[in-house]
Amino acid sequence: MLSKFASLACACALFSTAYAPAALASAASSIRISHPYVTAVAPGQTNSAAFLVLKNTSAHDHALVSASSPAAEIVQLHTHLHVNGMMEMRQVKQIPIKAHSKTMLKHGGFHIMLIHLRKPLKPGEQVPLTLTFEDGSHQKISAPVVKLSDTLKSMPMKMDRHH
Amino acid sequence: MKITRWISAALAVILLIAGGFYWLSMNHPSPNSAGAPQGGDFTLQSADGPRSLHDFRGKVVLLYFGYTFCPDICPTTLTLIGQALSSLSPAQQAQIQGIFVTVDPARDTAQKMKAYVRYFYPGLIGLTGNPQEIAAVARRYGVVYRKHKEKSGGYLIDHSAFIYLIGRHGKLRRTLPHGAPAAAIAAALRQLLQQP
Numbered sequence: 001m002l003s004k005f006a007s008l009a010c011a012c013a014l015f016s017t018a019y020a021p022a023a024l025a026s027a028a029s030s031i032r033i034s035h036p037y038v039t040a041v042a043p044g045q046t047n048s049a050a051f052l053v054l055k056n057t058s059a060h061d062h063a064l065v066s067a068s069s070p071a072a073e074i075v076q077l078h079t080h081l082h083v084n085g086m087m088e089m090r091q092v093k094q095i096p097i098k099a100h101s102k103t104m105l106k107h108g109g110f111h112i113m114l115i116h117l118r119k120p121l122k123p124g125e126q127v128p129l130t131l132t133f134e135d136g137s138h139q140k141i142s143a144p145v146v147k148l149s150d151t152l153k154s155m156p157m158k159m160d161r162h163h
Numbered sequence: 164m165k166i167t168r169w170i171s172a173a174l175a176v177i178l179l180i181a182g183g184f185y186w187l188s189m190n191h192p193s194p195n196s197a198g199a200p201q202g203g204d205f206t207l208q209s210a211d212g213p214r215s216l217h218d219f220r221g222k223v224v225l226l227y228f229g230y231t232f233c234p235d236i237c238p239t240t241l242t243l244i245g246q247a248l249s250s251l252s253p254a255q256q257a258q259i260q261g262i263f264v265t266v267d268p269a270r271d272t273a274q275k276m277k278a279y280v281r282y283f284y285p286g287l288i289g290l291t292g293n294p295q296e297i298a299a300v301a302r303r304y305g306v307v308y309r310k311h312k313e314k315s316g317g318y319l320i321d322h323s324a325f326i327y328l329i330g331r332h333g334k335l336r337r338t339l340p341h342g343a344p345a346a347a348i349a350a351a352l353r354q355l356l357q358q359p
Contacts, residue, residue, distance in 0.1 A: 039238065042282035044275045047234035074315050080236070086307055087236050087341060088321040091314075107239050108342060114234075115315065148242045152345075 027133030030058035031097060036143035037151060038071075038127045041120050048121055049078075050112040050129060050143050051105045051151075056097040063094040063134045064103075071127045072114035079110050089113075094134065107152070121145045200305030202327065202335025207264060207290035207300065210277035214290060216333055219260045223355045224329040225348075228306045228322060230267035231279045236324055238283075240341065244326065245284035247348035255356055261287040266308040266322050268297050304335070328355055 036052035050069075056062050067075050077095055081088045095110050097103045105111050112129065121127065125145040132138040206215040216224065225244060229237030244261055251259070263280045265271035268291050271279075276289025291297070301308065308322035324341035328351055337351055 039235075042231070042238060042241075043278040044231050045234075045238065045279065047232055049234045076315075082341070085323045085325075086309075086321050087324045088311070089235070089319050090311075107235060111235060115317070148238055149246060152239065152242055152246070 025058055025060075026137035027062040027135045028131075028137035028139045030060070031056055031062060031064075031133065031139065033131070033139060033141055036129070036141055037146045038114065038121060038143045039148045039151065040123045040145050041117065043120075045120075046115075046117055048072075048114045048117060050114060050127065051107070052112075052141075052143065054095070054097045054103045054105070056099055056101055056103075059099050061099050062097045064097065064131055065094045065134050066132045067112045068130045068132075069114060069127055071118060071121065073116035073118065074114075076113045076115065077110070078113040080108050123147050123150075200327075200335060200338070201303060202329060203303050204333060205296075205300040205303065207292040207296060208273050209288055209290055210273040214262075214288060216329070220333055221331050222258050222260045223331060223352060224333075225259060225261045225352065226264065226304065226327040226329060227262070228264045228266050228301060228304070228308070229324070230265050230320055230322075231271050231275060232267060232317075232319070236322075236341070240324060240326065241280070241283040241287075243343070243345045243348060244287075246345035247352065248284050248286070250345065250349045251352065255353065256286070258356055259352060262290060263287055264290045264297065264300060266297060266301065266306070267320055268292055268294055305338075328352065330355055330358060 032055040034053045034055065036050065038050045039048050041048050050067070054064060064077065067077065069075050076091050077093075078089055079092050081090060092110070095103060095105070103110065114127075123145055126142045127145060128140065128142050130138055130140050204216045206213050208214075227240060227244065229240070231237075241263065248256060248259065248261060261284060263276065265276055271291050273289070273291050276291055280287035280289040292300075300306075304327055306323050306325075308320050311319045311321050313319060326339040326343065326348065327335055328337040328339065330336040336355055339348060339351060
């Protein structure tokens with residue numbers, strides 16, 4: 001009776017281990033984050049944005065669903081839309097990262113918006129960011145604060161040639 | 164009899180008002196409107212007193228609209244403008260005036276604008292005004308903007324993001340698209356400088 005109970009407990013334990021998200025490849029362990037940075041702000045500018053590259057090394061689609069940082073009161077995922085000549089910035093529920101592909105968070109496109117900065121961001125500082133994925137797994141990274149002019153030299157922004 | 168007269172009078176008034184709104188909506192410059200913006204003179208407030216476009220007659224003026232809460236688009240464009248101006252010779256720089264006009268006058272004071280624009284290029288001027296004045300200038304240049312309320316309680320402003328280049332005589336000469344690289348902005352400025 002006891003052994004039966006023990007084996008049942010064992011089976012339960014095995015079962016739960018096998019199906020716990022930690023035992024499967026979590027989204028966080030499948031996503032490689034590179035080139036993170038946050039733009040330094042001009043005097044009086046209380047918002048900034050974080051940019052980075054998300055690479056999905058797995059065969060499953062994943063998504064970034066939220067981000068947090070002690071540097072700002074509110075952190076949201078945003079995108080830019082170019083609608084009838086108007087630049088619109090909109091919050092998005094998630095940023096998809098397709099299987100075996102890269103999603104770039106860049107100027108004029110997807111970005112992590114830092115709203116109401118707790119203090120002005122100066123070049124050389126580091127901003128801690130926690131990125132949470134669709135399965136609840138997360139990655140903590142540190143993004144350097146860089147001058148916008150330095151980032152624009154190396155990374156051309158999205159061009160819109162409507163006119 | 165009296166009632167029907169009243170009703171028809173009321174109807175006429177309603178029709179007139181509706182017609183008025185329709186006319187206004189038809190004449191409201193939309194982002195799609197084919198007509199090119201006319202540009203023209205304006206006077207707004209800087210931290211150092213009022214500034215008018217005609218104060219800069221004889222210079223080429225680069226005009227851009229945005230707001231200081233703007234987290235990406237405006238700082239990016241202002242950085243590109245700063246890079247373009249810095250790439251020109253001091254003699255060329257002396258003949259150009261860069262102006263940043265806020266579309267968020269409720270939050271952007273003249274002092275705030277001054278500190279903000281100087282970060283991108285020391286010679287830039289930041290202008291603000293009352294909402295009616297800003298709307299009038301924006302209309303003249305074909306700038307469209309509208310508030311977008313955020314769930315967090317704050318607001319962002321959707322806005323068109325063209326760079327306007329005005330010739331030495333105060334006429335709008337060129338419109339550069341959002342995302343124009345610094346080299347393209349510099350080339351357009353050089354070209355305008357060559358014109359009398």
